[in-house]
Each structure stands twice: as C-alpha cells, then as structure tokens.
Amino acid sequence: MRIACMLFDGITALDVVGPYEVLQRLPGATVEFVARERGEVRTDNRFLGLVADRSFDEVVAADLLVVPGGFGTRALESDDRTLEWIRELDATTTWTTSVCTGSMLLAAAGLLRGKEATSHWASLPRLADYGAVPTARRVVEHGKVVTAAGVSSGIDMALVLAARIAGEDFAAGVQLAIEYDPQPPFDAGSPDKAPPHVVERLAARYAGRV
C-alpha cells in the first residue's frame, strides 16, 4: 500500500495530517509526501514547514493519493503541472482522495465530471463549475474517488477508507489508537448548525479565496 500525499505552499496542515495519521497505520503502508519540487512547503499562514521528500517527477504511481486543501489550491486550479501530476497518479491508483479544497484540484484536473463530490462548505458550489455534482456530505464516495468536506473531515474519510481497505475491526483499532472519541465544545461544525452570523462572518472572509 503505497500512499502519496501531495504538499504545496499554502496548504492547511490538518487537511493532510488528519488522513495521514490514520492511513500510515494500515498494514504495510508507506507514505510519501510529494510536492512539485523536493523540500519545505509552508502552511497557509506560513507558521509551519512540512517537508516534501519527493518531487512530482519522482513519484509517478501510488495505490492511494491524498490531495489536501488550503488557500494555496486556488492558484493551483490553473497550474498545468500540478493537474497533470494528479491525472498521472490517478491513472495508477486504487483510491483517489481529497480533503477540503483539494477536491477543487481533482475537479480542475477533470476527474470529477458528472460525479458527486464534496469540499469545504465555502467552496462547495464552485465544484459545479468543473462539472462535478456538489454534495453536502462529510465524506462522499463515488467509485474510487473519495472526497471529504473541510479540514478536519479528512480524519473521518480516512477511517472510512481504512475500513474498506483493512476491515472494520482494524479500522476501529486505528480509531482507538488515535483516541478519536470527539467531544467538540460547540455544535457549530457545519454551516447548517453554526449561528447564522458566524457563518456569514466566515463566508465573507473566504469569498474569492477558496
């Protein structure tokens, strides 16, 4: 099980670390962090550096691809080399996945045409611009393509995948290993649950950026 996690400048760290923390525990898994070039990328706010050990040129196949999101994806939607690499990997994968605005890159690469898919709630409607069917669920499976909603949803997606790949008993063990017994202090994790003024405040901040 060879897992490729894409990195880029402007990534949201939890988008990729959530699924990674689950998927790296799969039996026989190896995980490679891959960016256009080898070396450090910085997160959306520049506070954290993550290291890409491999370049796009060095990784041309994977069993499972994770495309995370972040403010950096907006520019990459028109970056030919990135979209070409995503298509190249997808041609070899058993599973192609995204978290948050990572699905905008799958869509821009032409991989979501006519397919149900999700994204961060603030970017979800734009999936239709690329011919995808925006679907407001936390994890959306369409054949081998699995998309997750915003940021933290990659943990849930990866546990669903872990169950498909290694069985429910194993996946339950991973959930226990990461002690994923969530107790969020508010019931505000999606736009249909958060107070309207909170949704509006964030939507204004995200407008044109995701």
Next chain:
Amino acid sequence: MRIACMLFDGITALDVVGPYEVLQRLPGATVEFVARERGEVRTDNRFLGLVADRSFDEVVAADLLVVPGGFGTRALESDDRTLEWIRELDATTTWTTSVCTGSMLLAAAGLLRGKEATSHWASLPRLADYGAVPTARRVVEHGKVVTAAGVSSGIDMALVLAARIAGEDFAAGVQLAIEYDPQPPFDAGSPDKAPPHVVERLAARYAGRV
C-alpha cells in the same frame, strides 16, 4: 498571543497539528515550532518531516505552550534539557498544555504534582509515577495547565482554550472554519467503548513504549 509548539523526533503529527490548526486562528496569534535544535524532525514512523524554525535557546517565553506526544516522549522523560526548557517556558505562560503522551513530559518536569491530568489511555496510569492524578477525561483543566487525551483530542482541547481566550462566539467560528462536525464511522474511540479484543491488541503493542 505568542504560541510555542514543541517538536521532537518521534512526534505524532496530529498531536501538534490538531491544536495548531485551531490556535493559529486566534486573534493576533503567532505560532513558533521549537525543538532542541533548529531544523527537521521526523514523525514516529519517519514518514513526515516537520520543521522547527526555532531552537530551545531561541524561545524562552510564550503565552501558550503546546507539548505534543508520540513514541518519542518516552526517552525525553529523562532528558534534562527538554524538561528544563518546559519548566522555563511554563514559568512565563498563561496556558501550559499537552496532548497525548506530552503530559508525561509535563509530569516528568514536575509540573503536574498533585494535579488532575490526562494522557493517551495507554500511558494514563503512569502519570501517577510522577505524582499526578490520572484522570480519564478527554480534556482536563487544572488551573493554567490543560492536558488532553490521545492524539486527536488536541482539537477538542484547543477549541476549549479558544473559547476561554477569545470567547465562545469566536471559538464556534474556528470550529466552523475547520468544519469540525465529526462523524467517526465507529464508536471505538476510547478504551471503554472499543471492543475488548481491540483494546487488548493495542495495549499489547503499546506496552513499555508510551
């Protein structure tokens, strides 16, 4: 609001990235990733490199300290320089926090004596060896010291802190920003909920390591 996140070889990535993803959104927050020396550290399985932009010597004060866990903490429990730095920072903080086995380092540094605290479920009983009061809750607040249970619990802890620091309305907005509306596929995220054979399998794997 100056936030210091400790890094070390053998860290569990989600332990630090979970709280970071929440706390970096606090008004006026700056986040520094700090290790014994500047440069790259590798996660518990070596698959991911995280970059420490600052060394212990360079960061001698913070408003909020995050000490994450991972298999690497076991050796650090007897590392004088690490424990000294934690004590040094704690003397300056408004909040001293840990995730997972990070609390074993707070305990080894002498900061939890007589205090309720939590940790990853597999290491929780050992907190008593350092005079702490092991407390099986997801987030435990004891004055300015806030400890979280295993790996993913740092997200919940950070949202609790965000509410204390910036108010519930702001914290609810952060929860919406990271779309934290968890839908774990199993009810297996703590040892009292997971099937007994799954708990036993993992406990055997962790024995003597955390």
